[in-house]
Amino acid sequence: MGFLDIDNVTKSYGAVEVLHRVDISVEEGEFLVLVGPSGCGKSTLLNMIAGLEGITSGEIKIKDRVVNGVHPSKRNIAMVFQSYALYPNMTVGQNITFGLEMHGVPKPERDKAMKEVAALLQIENLLDRKPGQLSGGQRQRVAMGRALVRNPDVFLFDEPLSNLDAKLRVDMRTEIKKLHQKLGTTIVYVTHDQIEAMTLSTRIAVMYDGNVQQLGTPKEIYDSPANLFVATFMGSPAMNVLPTRLVERNGALHAILTGSDGSERALRIENAPAAYAAYRDRPVTLGIRPEAITDPEGADRNARNIQPLANVVGVTEPAGSDTFVTMTLSGKDCIARMRADADVHPGQSFDFAVNMDKAVLFDPETEERII
C-alpha cells in the first residue's frame, strides 16, 4: 500500500480505450514524473488523479481512501496547470487564498497562511497585483503558492514549465526540486521533457500509447531501459540504435557492426546475461548511449570492458562542454560524445573507445530488452 495508489486503472472514451491498466504505487514524499510524447495519456492520468476526469475501471486511492467519484475539492490535492490558470479578476493574494475561502477557512487564518506561502516563494511584494501584471516566472510562483497554501496530500503538476523561456525553465526546475526537498511533499508531475523527468524525479513512469512502458528510478530508466521506446525517448542526444549480430569468438560473445569502410567491427561483450545465448548468430539491436562512445582518454575509468573501435569521423559538432561526433555504423548514424578539446576531424579515421558495460541489446521483433 502506497500513499497514492493507482490500481489497474483504465480510461475509455466510448469504445476507444486511451489508458490500459495502469498500475502505479507512489510512496509518501516521492516525486513521480509521468513522461511521454503528446497523446500518450499522461495528462489524462493526472486529471483522473485530480478528479477532473472519470475513471472507467480500476481504483485510485489516496492515503488508502478510494477516491473514485470523489469531487476534486474533497481529495485534498492541489494542481498547478500548464497555463497557471490564475483567476484574472483577482489579485495574487486573492488567488492564493481562494481555495481556503471556498473551504470556509476564516480570514485571519487565510491571511496567515498566505503570508507564510508568500515568504516561502518570495512573492510578498506581488500580493496586491493582478496576474496580468506579472511575468511568466512570477505567475508560475503564484500558481505554486496557490497549490502550497492548502497543504494538500498530493501535488499535481501538469507541464508547469512548458510556457517559460529556456533559462527560466532551468531556474524554476531547480526551484521546484528545492521546494520538494524542503517540504518533502508527494508530487505527481507530468511533462514531455525527458530532462525535466530525469532531473526532478525520484521515480519516472515512461508512458506511450496509453501504457506505462517502464516505471523506475531515473538511473534504472536511463541505464536499463525496458524497451526500445524508453531507450530512445529518454536521453539527449538519443541512444544510438544499431542493427547488429551476435557471434561467439574465443568463447565470448561479440556484437558485429559494419564500419563506414564496409568492413566488420567486433565489440566483445563481457558478463553477458544468459538470455544472450539464445540470440547467438541472430540479428539483434544494439543500444549504446553517446557518452559510452568516447575518445580513449575520455573513457570512464571505472568501466571494466572498454572496446576499441576505429571508424571514420563524419561530422563534428562542438557544443562547448562536449564535442559530438557523428559517424556511420552499420548503415546508421551513430553519435559519440567526446571531450570538448578532443582532436577529431571530419573525414579522418579515429580510434573510439566504446564502454560495453553500458551497452544494451534489444530483440528486433518485440523491441523488448534482452535480459
Add this chain to the structure above:
Amino acid sequence: MAVASTENAVRSSSVARAFVYLFLLLFALFYLLPFGIMLINSLKPLEEITGGGMVALPQNWTIEPWLSAWSTAQIGVQPTGLRPYFINSIMMAVPAVILSTVVGALNGYVLTKWRFRGDTLIFGLLLFSCFIPFQIVLIPMARVLGILQIAGTTPGLILVHFVYGIGFTTLYFRNYYAAFPTELVRAAQIDGAGFFQIFWRIMLPSSGPIIAVSFIWQFTNIWNDFLFGASFASGGSAPMTVALNNLVNSSTGVREYNVHFAGAIMAAAPTLLVYIVAGRYFVRGLMAGSVKG
C-alpha cells in the same frame, strides 16, 4: 534607398490620411443631417415649420414642444404626454434586459464549461430561436399570456422580450466563453468552488465586454420594439414606441410637427445613450466572441 522609400511611404500616407478624414467627415455629416433637422425643428414654434422653413434654424428658440411632448400632448384619449409611456418602457426594458442577459450568461457557461450529451443540439435549437420571425409567435404568445393572466400588462411584455432574447444572449455568451480557458474552471473546482460560485466569482467578472454587447443589443431591440408592444400591451401599459405612434398618428386637431420631433428624439434618446456609454465595449466584445465558436 531604404530611407528614401520610407520618406515616400510617410508622405503618401499623410495624403491618404487627409482623404480618409475628409470622407469620414462627409459621411458623418450625411448621417447626422436627419438628426440635426429633427433637433432644430423640435426647438421652433409650429408656424415656422408650416411656413416652409424646415431646414432653417429657429428664429424664436423654444422648448415648448419638448414640454408638450413630455407631459401634456394628447396620446390616444388622454392628454398625458409621453412621460407615463417612457416610464412603461423603462419598466419593461430594464428587467427584460437583465433577465435575458443573466440567463444567456448561464446558458453560455453551461454549454461551454459543463458539457453534456446533446449540448450542441440544444445550442443549435437556441440559435434557431434567433431566426423565428416575430409574427409567427404572436398568436401562441397571446394565448400563453392569456393563460398566465398577464396579457396587456408590462410583466407580460417583460416575459415576451425575456424569452425572445435568450437565443441571442446565449449565442453571445457561448461564443465568448468558448474562448475562456477551461483550466480556470478546473482550478476553481479543485479549489472547492461550486457551480454558481465559479459563475459569479470567476466567469462573470471576466465577462465585461460581452455583457456590454448583450446589454446594448437587448436594450436596443426591446426599447425599439413596436410589434409586441402594440400587440400585447394596450392603453396605459403601452411602451414608448406605441405611444409615439399614437401621438404622431392622432387624427384629431392640428399636426404639431415640432412636438412630434421632440417625442421622436425622446424615444430614441435612451438607445443613443446606451451606445455612447457602452459602445466601445460593444465592438471589443463582438470581436472577442468572434475569435472562436
